[in-house]
Amino acid sequence: MPKSSQHPTLSSVPPEPPPHPPVVMIEGVELHLAHPDRFTLHWVGQEELVKQLTAAWLVVDEDDQPLNPRVVGAPGVGKTTLAYATATRLGMETYLFQATMDTRPEDLLITPVIAENQRIKYVASPLVTAMIRGGVCVLDEGNRMGEKCWASLAPLLDARRYVESVIAGVKIKAHPAFRFCTTMNEDASTFDIPEYIQSRLQPQIFVDFPGEGEERRILKDNLPFADEALLGYMVEFLQRAHQTGEPYSVRDGINVVRYAVKLMKQDGLTVVEAWRMALGMILGRKGVEEAGGASL
Numbered sequence: 001m002p003k004s005s006q007h008p009t010l011s012s013v014p015p016e017p018p019p020h021p022p023v024v025m026i027e028g029v030e031l032h033l034a035h036p037d038r039f040t041l042h043w044v045g046q047e048e049l050v051k052q053l054t055a056a057w058l059v060v061d062e063d064d065q066p067l068n069p070r071v072v073g074a075p076g077v078g079k080t081t082l083a084y085a086t087a088t089r090l091g092m093e094t095y096l097f098q099a100t101m102d103t104r105p106e107d108l109l110i111t112p113v114i115a116e117n118q119r120i121k122y123v124a125s126p127l128v129t130a131m132i133r134g135g136v137c138v139l140d141e142g143n144r145m146g147e148k149c150w151a152s153l154a155p156l157l158d159a160r161r162y163v164e165s166v167i168a169g170v171k172i173k174a175h176p177a178f179r180f181c182t183t184m185n186e187d188a189s190t191f192d193i194p195e196y197i198q199s200r201l202q203p204q205i206f207v208d209f210p211g212e213g214e215e216r217r218i219l220k221d222n223l224p225f226a227d228e229a230l231l232g233y234m235v236e237f238l239q240r241a242h243q244t245g246e247p248y249s250v251r252d253g254i255n256v257v258r259y260a261v262k263l264m265k266q267d268g269l270t271v272v273e274a275w276r277m278a279l280g281m282i283l284g285r286k287g288v289e290e291a292g293g294a295s296l
């Protein structure tokens with residue numbers, strides 16, 4: 001952590017990634033590092049969630065160690081945005097690793113690739129790069145990858161803070177500033193995480209649907225060019241959906257409004273026409289039926 005590894009300060013400006021050497025030597029092995037991710041993702045509202053995450057990452061004493069939180073919640077509710085935006089607000093290099101059911105343990109750690117003259121080049125994953133550089137790794141949708149992958153991270157997620165790459169034959173110790181979190185989705189295409197791993201992925205930070213004012217600010221922040229009336233319809237629709245347990249999320253709202261804005265611009269539709277059409281094409285007939293009760 002560049003400012004202070006113990007008490008990071010929050011800033012709203014994402015950091016410039018410092019230039020860093022693309023290659024490091026670890027135990028005599030040359031490792032090619034990944035680049036940090038740079039997105040303009042802002043977190044709006046629910047500041048207590050940011051605080052829950054920064055508290056988990058805080059180190060209060062030299063005998064203390066950071067926790068490895070798990071960000072959970074419904075699809076599209078803002079889990080990845082929360083993790084990424086909090087890490088960049090702390091001024092840290094941030095590395096996203098998208099887990100999938102095809103992720104192999106070596107993808108998480110070090111992959112060998114054939115370089116010039118048939119030489120093997122070892123490429124560090126975003127996770128291992130974050131460990132070496134002292135950045136944050138957000139392992140996104142962590143429960144899409146299987147148990148073997150998690151097993152390879154077990155020593156990283158406890159007091160040992162290292163990983164072992166069998167392929168490169170090296171043990172990599174995490175930089176003291178390294179921080180980790182994972183996001184997890186609750187849908188059918190996920191694995192159950194074994195208990196010994198779950199116990200290392202604590203605390204759980206639950207991202208709930210935002211309240212009305214916050215939802216409006218989130219939509220406005222993502223779509224500052226959208227018509228106010230359009231935003232109003234969308235917020236009303238989403239709030240009703242949250243209350244009745246329908247799974248529509250902020251992401252759905254952003255998609256609908258974004259498309260409606262395009263329809264208005266291209267085809268000269270009115271706000272109501274564009275909103276209804278976008279709703280139908282993005283959320284389907286059910287979405288339109290549910291909007292029946294909205295103030296249109």
Ligand SMILES: Nc1ncnc2c1ncn2[C@@H]1O[C@H](COP(=O)(O)OP(=O)(O)OP(=O)(O)O)[C@@H](O)[C@H]1O
Nearest residue numbers: 042043044074075076077078079080081218250251
């Ligand atoms: N509090 C928020 N502040 C700013 N943007 C938000 C917020 N919540 C959601 N969003 C926006 O909603 C969209 C979905 O967010 P995100 O991808 O983080 O959700 P997720 O929970 O990770 O989704 P998934 O379950 O599909 O992984 C993004 O465009 C994001 O910018």
Ligand SMILES: [Mg+2]
Nearest residue numbers: 079080140183
């Ligand atoms: Mg996500």
